[in-house]
Amino acid sequence: MQREDTRLAMRHSRRALLWPGIALLCVVALWSFTLIKGRAETRNAELAAHKDASGYAEGYEQYITRSLVQMDQITMQLKQSWEQSGGQLHVEDLQRDGMFTDRAFLAVRIADSSGRIVTSTRRLAGPENIARADYFRFHRNNNSTSLSINVPTQQHDPIQRSIEFSRRLEGPDDSFAGVVVLTVAADYFTSFYSARTLGDEGMVTMLSTSGTLRLEQHGNASASDDASLLLGQPELPQDSGSRLLDGGSFSDGKARIFGWRRSRAYPVVAAVGLAQSEAMAAANTANLNRTQSAMLATLVLVLLGAWGRVMTQRALQRRHEEEEVRRAYRTATESATDGFYMAMALRNEAGQIRDFEIVDCNERGAFFFGVTRGELLGQRVSLMVNHLFAESLLQTYLAAMSSGYLEDEREMPADNRLNIGWCHRRLVRVGNGLAVTLSDVSERKRHEAELQRMANEDALTGLPNRHWLEEFFKHTLSQAHAAGHAVALLFIDLDEFKHVNDTQGHAAGDELLRQAAARLKSLLRPSDRVVRFGGDEFVVVISPADSDAHSSAVAERILQAFSQPFMVAEEKQSVGASIGISVFPRDGADAETLIRHGDIAMYAGKSDGKGQYRFFDPSLYKQIKSRTRLKQHLIEAIERDQLQLYYQPRVDTQTGQLCSMEALVRWIHPEQGVIPPLDFIPMAESNGLIVPIGELVIAQACAQLAQWRAQDLPLAPISVNVSPKQFSHGGIHRHLEAQLTRYQLPASLIEVEITESAMLGEHESILAQLAALRTLGVKLHVDDFGTGYSSLSQLQKLKMDVLKVDKAFTSQLGLSTEGRVFFQAIVSMAHALGMTVVAEGVETAGQLSILRDLGCNEVQGYYIARPMPAQEMAGMLQQHQALRA
Numbered sequence: 035m036q037r038e039d040t041r042l043a044m045r046h047s048r049r050a051l052l053w054p055g056i057a058l059l060c061v062v063a064l065w066s067f068t069l070i071k072g073r074a075e076t077r078n079a080e081l082a083a084h085k086d087a088s089g090y091a092e093g094y095e096q097y098i099t100r101s102l103v104q105m106d107q108i109t110m111q112l113k114q115s116w117e118q119s120g121g122q123l124h125v126e127d128l129q130r131d132g133m134f135t136d137r138a139f140l141a142v143r144i145a146d147s148s149g150r151i152v153t154s155t156r157r158l159a160g161p162e163n164i165a166r167a168d169y170f171r172f173h174r175n176n177n178s179t180s181l182s183i184n185v186p187t188q189q190h191d192p193i194q195r196s197i198e199f200s201r202r203l204e205g206p207d208d209s210f211a212g213v214v215v216l217t218v219a220a221d222y223f224t225s226f227y228s229a230r231t232l233g234d235e236g237m238v239t240m241l242s243t244s245g246t247l248r249l250e251q252h253g254n255a256s257a258s259d260d261a262s263l264l265l266g267q268p269e270l271p272q273d274s275g276s277r278l279l280d281g282g283s284f285s286d287g288k289a290r291i292f293g294w295r296r297s298r299a300y301p302v303v304a305a306v307g308l309a310q311s312e313a314m315a316a317a318n319t320a321n322l323n324r325t326q327s328a329m330l331a332t333l334v335l336v337l338l339g340a341w342g343r344v345m346t347q348r349a350l351q352r353r354h355e356e357e358e359v360r361r362a363y364r365t366a367t368e369s370a371t372d373g374f375y376m377a378m379a380l381r382n383e384a385g386q387i388r389d390f391e392i393v394d395c396n397e398r399g400a401f402f403f404g405v406t407r408g409e410l411l412g413q414r415v416s417l418m419v420n421h422l423f424a425e426s427l428l429q430t431y432l433a434a435m436s437s438g439y440l441e442d443e444r445e446m447p448a449d450n451r452l453n454i455g456w457c458h459r460r461l462v463r464v465g466n467g468l469a470v471t472l473s474d475v476s477e478r479k480r481h482e483a484e485l486q487r488m489a490n491e492d493a494l495t496g497l498p499n500r501h502w503l504e505e506f507f508k509h510t511l512s513q514a515h516a517a518g519h520a521v522a523l524l525f526i527d528l529d530e531f532k533h534v535n536d537t538q539g540h541a542a543g544d545e546l547l548r549q550a551a552a553r554l555k556s557l558l559r560p561s562d563r564v565v566r567f568g569g570d571e572f573v574v575v576i577s578p579a580d581s582d583a584h585s586s587a588v589a590e591r592i593l594q595a596f597s598q599p600f601m602v603a604e605e606k607q608s609v610g611a612s613i614g615i616s617v618f619p620r621d622g623a624d625a626e627t628l629i630r631h632g633d634i635a636m637y638a639g640k641s642d643g644k645g646q647y648r649f650f651d652p653s654l655y656k657q658i659k660s661r662t663r664l665k666q667h668l669i670e671a672i673e674r675d676q677l678q679l680y681y682q683p684r685v686d687t688q689t690g691q692l693c694s695m696e697a698l699v700r701w702i703h704p705e706q707g708v709i710p711p712l713d714f715i716p717m718a719e720s721n722g723l724i725v726p727i728g729e730l731v732i733a734q735a736c737a738q739l740a741q742w743r744a745q746d747l748p749l750a751p752i753s754v755n756v757s758p759k760q761f762s763h764g765g766i767h768r769h770l771e772a773q774l775t776r777y778q779l780p781a782s783l784i785e786v787e788i789t790e791s792a793m794l795g796e797h798e799s800i801l802a803q804l805a806a807l808r809t810l811g812v813k814l815h816v817d818d819f820g821t822g823y824s825s826l827s828q829l830q831k832l833k834m835d836v837l838k839v840d841k842a843f844t845s846q847l848g849l850s851t852e853g854r855v856f857f858q859a860i861v862s863m864a865h866a867l868g869m870t871v872v873a874e875g876v877e878t879a880g881q882l883s884i885l886r887d888l889g890c891n892e893v894q895g896y897y898i899a900r901p902m903p904a905q906e907m908a909g910m911l912q913q914h915q916a917l918r919a
């Protein structure tokens with residue numbers, strides 16, 4: 035890994051140096067060219083300058099030679115004319131005739147052999163006798179007649195302002211006769227100079243080979259100027275040539291290219307100096323321009339190189355990071371169960387992504403595609419048509435590239451060889467590509483599905499639960515809305531289910547719930563749904579519900595089915611059902627409302643006597659409200675002692691003796707007067723208030739007995755009704771015992787009446803409570819016998835003392851033979867079991883007479899006495915006392 039890093043770093047640093055390297059090469063090439071070109075230009079310029087200087091020198095030499103030839107001829111002519119005239123030539127005359135008009139001819143003079151000027155075109159400063167002049171002495175002593183070039187004697191300047199040409203004059207005998215002298219302005223020989231051709235710093239100079247003569251012109255200054263540029267006599271080795279004289283050779287310190295040429299006819303040298311700076315100016319300017327351009331180009335190249343380096347480095351950095359990420363991903367996932375691959379985006383010229391290429395992956399990643407890593411690498415995504423996610427792969431990748439992140443899950447094809455149920459995919463944009471991880475989430479999915487199932491299913495019955503129902507309703511109601519059909523909700527609550535729990539135990543309750551669920555399911559169409567809503571509540575959904583009649587029919591079927599007892603733990607258990615029906619859309623537009631209204635309807639039905647179904651009606655709200663109000667009032671009534679006991683005597687059938695009295699509770703309402711028990715006892719039964727009312731009845735009965743005892747009235751036992759709910763609640767015997775003790779009453783003065791239904795099931799708890807009551811010495815009555823399902827043998831097992839036959843049977847006496855026969859049978863069997871028989875609801879003398887005949891022990895009913903307040907009862911007690919006395 036480290037070696038790979040080093041290799042990568044080296045490769046990257048090499049690439050990073052590419053641009054600066056190219057830039058450097060360009061700079062080197064540029065400067066090489068610039069320097070070579072500059073040098074060549076300089077060299078050419080120098081050569082050209084030398085050539086020019088030589089050329090100008092040649093031209094100057096010809097010019098000088100021509101001028102000197104002219105001087106030579108003039109002096110020769112004057113010599114000949116003077117000699118031929120025998121010394122009578124007057125140059126003044128010649129001047130007048132138009133000769134020597136040139137301004138350069140300063141003077142033409144002729145001196146005799148003594149040096150005296152004999153004729154002259156112009157009087158010059160200096161002595162009139164030139165016998166002492168060097169050239170005079172030269173000519174006098176030398177018989178050469180050639181032209182002599184002299185520097186005027188009065189001139190000592192380095193540059194002569196004029197020069198003198200002289201020639202020996204001879205007499206007929208060739209003896210020395212004098213000298214002809216031609217004084218010429220020096221600039222006559224230097225006017226060759228032109229600033230236009232030789233430059234402002236250029237110069238011409240004429241030098242005598244002896245070094246005595248030097249004429250010079252430079253710039254605008256002429257030879258007459260005092261300043262001389264050339265310092266000393268330069269060395270001019272050949273007849274002609276050119277050389278560079280450095281600044282030291284000139285008074286202005288400027289180097290010059292010096293061209294010269296020696297005159298073949300005269301002992302003079304013509305020289306031309308071209309200022310090096312001027313000669314090289316064009317080349318120097320070109321060189322300078324080129325150098326500046328090169329510098330500019332260098333700057334641009336340096337910037338380009340730097341920019342290129344920065345760009346390359348950035349690109350490399352990006353590449354490096356991408357590489358890092360890829361490596362990290364691969365390393366991280368290689369050993370894991372996750373699949374991983376990198377898909378690099380392929381773009382068109384416009385920069386749009388047109389495809390992806392798999393550039394890296396781990397073996398597991400390839401496995402998800404059913405191929406090996408080698409086979410997957412280099413694949414184009416657009417061509418991967420037979421693989422996982424294939425149909426939407428490109429689109430998904432494009433979406434991930436634009437959003438930067440994408441995550442999804444996919445159920446794998448059923449025939450996949452990988453044995454993967456569900457795959458989780460995560461795509462993360464990394465640079466110009468996507469890092470994709472794939473993981474097998476089958477296990478989690480299974481778990482989730484299980485949780486989902488558990489969340490939606492009731493564990494006890496296997497039915498869908500309330501949570502499921504809410505979800506289900508969302509779809510069902512919207513479908514029903516769209517289709518325009520109704521949906522009926524049947525809210526079912528089992529009646530007296532708690533009794534099963536209490537008497538048979540929770541497990542039995544569970545079993546009953548399971549059976550109830552199965553029973554419900556068996557009653558419905560497959561399209562209808564049964565839900566365990568909670569506790570002993572079930573919901574049936576009928577969709578579509580064709581009509582209310584249809585819902586009614588289903589409800590009736592259910593009621594009918596629940597009217598049959600369940601076999602639980604080999605015992606018959608009777609639980610009915612109460613049903614409330616709400617209908618979509620009439621009774622509610624959403625699940626919550628429909629359920630609430632179904633519940634209200636069920637509750638209303640249950641309050642009215644259980645075992646029935648009710649359609650929801652908005653007026654039920656009112657009922658529920660008034661029931662709630664009633665319950666509140668009843669609670670207040672208990673607290674304020676508004677519940678009072680009435681007593682209904684029970685007398686011996688034969689003797690008419692008072693045997694006992696039944697305590698019947700009445701609600702003495704301050705405004706409504708006496709409210710009969712039927713108006714509040716069922717409600718108290720259903721809402722649990724029956725328990726405190728039952729306790730209140732026992733307490734009042736005992737208090738009343740104590741009071742009568744205190745009044746010295748004869749006491750008869752009082753029987754109190756104990757409801758099944760009180761038994762379920764438990765502790766009756768303890769309460770009864772406490773009250774007997776409190777009022778110091780014998781247990782024989784209190785009898786307990788229990789309805790048949792309270793004893794159903796013969797379960798342990800009731801048996802124990804009944805046994806405890808009996809142990810106290812309390813007599814036990816079976817109330818409303820004939821309305822339940824108990825058999826006499828059951829009653830015997832429970833050791834009941836008194837059997838109170840329901841008034842429904844009493845009312846039959848005298849009306850039909852069956853009534854009498856039936857009653858006879860009960861009396862006979864009860865007597866056989868040692869039980870006392872009481873006929874309830876005796877209303878006529880005829881009934882009493884029959885009962886007497888049948889051997890019924892005691893009677894109770896309006897014929898004997900209506901229920902009466904304690905005071906009245908006290909009167910009756912007195913009467914009986916009197917009778918007995």
Ligand SMILES: Nc1nc2c(ncn2[C@@H]2O[C@H](COP(=O)(O)OP(=O)(O)OP(=O)(O)O)[C@@H](O)[C@H]2O)c(=O)[nH]1
Nearest residue numbers: 527528529530531532533535540541543544569570
């Ligand atoms: N065995 C068993 N009992 C349950 C379960 N869930 C709730 N219960 C009991 O079911 C009873 C339902 O209460 P109620 O509907 O008031 O009892 P009920 O005897 O049917 O009363 P009514 O509906 O007025 O006839 C409560 O006692 C709960 O403790 C369960 O899963 N199993």
